[in-house]
Amino acid sequence: MKQIIIATKNKGKANEFKEFFKPYNLKALSLNDLEDLPDVEETGETFKENAALKAEEIASILSLPVLADDSGLVIDALDGRPGVYSARYAGEHKDDQLNMEKVLSELRGIPEAKRTARFVCVLAIASPGSKTRFYTGYCEGRIADNQYGENGFGYDPIFIPKGYQQTMAQLSSDKKNQISHRRNAIVQLEDTVTQHGLLIKE
Numbered sequence: 001m002k003q004i005i006i007a008t009k010n011k012g013k014a015n016e017f018k019e020f021f022k023p024y025n026l027k028a029l030s031l032n033d034l035e036d037l038p039d040v041e042e043t044g045e046t047f048k049e050n051a052a053l054k055a056e057e058i059a060s061i062l063s064l065p066v067l068a069d070d071s072g073l074v075i076d077a078l079d080g081r082p083g084v085y086s087a088r089y090a091g092e093h094k095d096d097q098l099n100m101e102k103v104l105s106e107l108r109g110i111p112e113a114k115r116t117a118r119f120v121c122v123l124a125i126a127s128p129g130s131k132t133r134f135y136t137g138y139c140e141g142r143i144a145d146n147q148y149g150e151n152g153f154g155y156d157p158i159f160i161p162k163g164y165q166q167t168m169a170q171l172s173s174d175k176k177n178q179i180s181h182r183r184n185a186i187v188q189l190e191d192t193v194t195q196h197g198l199l200i201k202e
């Protein structure tokens with residue numbers, strides 16, 4: 001089966017990519033499936049910069065095309081925080097539970113209408129010898145008053161997508177994968193994958 005390498009150590013993301021690429025008969029391999037690859041330092045100030053850093057470093061080590069995903073939660077009432085610092089919002093150890101508690105406590109007392117937010121996903125495809133390509137997807141919504149649901153990962157238990165009354169973590173994974181920022185970014189990338197075969201390793 002053809003394979004695509006995703007420069008992520010996040011198991012939640014990796015599982016979503018595995019689902020996304022199934023219809024193309026593409027096996028998605030994450031950094032958890034490959035040996036001895038470094039954790040790329042995310043020193044960029046934008047999702048785009050960090051996605052490029054992850055894709056380009058791993059592509060250069062493997063001499064293969066690589067896809068990377070940099071994503072996060074942008075909350076209007078917090079001037080866009082946690083944004084690119086989403087994973088490390090409550091500290092370097094990347095704890096989803098503490099990150100959600102920090103967001104909920106910062107938004108305490110803020111009414112529903114002012115809790116608007118969006119998930120952002122920037123995908124980068126780096127291929128040795130070519131210019132890196134980028135694809136962006138969004139999912140609009142608002143921050144709940146508490147955590148609800150067990151599905152998904154990251155901030156899903158506190159994010160209510162626009163048009164829904166439940167959090168992302170209360171929706172099925174199939175539903176999430178139809179409406180998420182990651183899906184919306186993948187849709188942009190589909191043509192590249194299918195027509196140019198850029199990501200494919202036999």
Ligand SMILES: O=c1nc[nH]c2c1ncn2[C@H]1C[C@H](O)[C@@H](COP(=O)(O)OP(=O)(O)OP(=O)(O)O)O1
Nearest residue numbers: 008009010069070071072073086087153154155156
């Ligand atoms: O669908 C999502 N549902 C809920 N939360 C999400 C989602 N997508 C991103 N997020 C949050 C998780 C993490 O707090 C940050 C991503 O940080 P980000 O650096 O891109 O990923 P990461 O460090 O977990 O893994 P890696 O860099 O190896 O891909 O945004």
Ligand SMILES: [Mg+2]
Nearest residue numbers: 010042070087
């Ligand atoms: Mg990261």
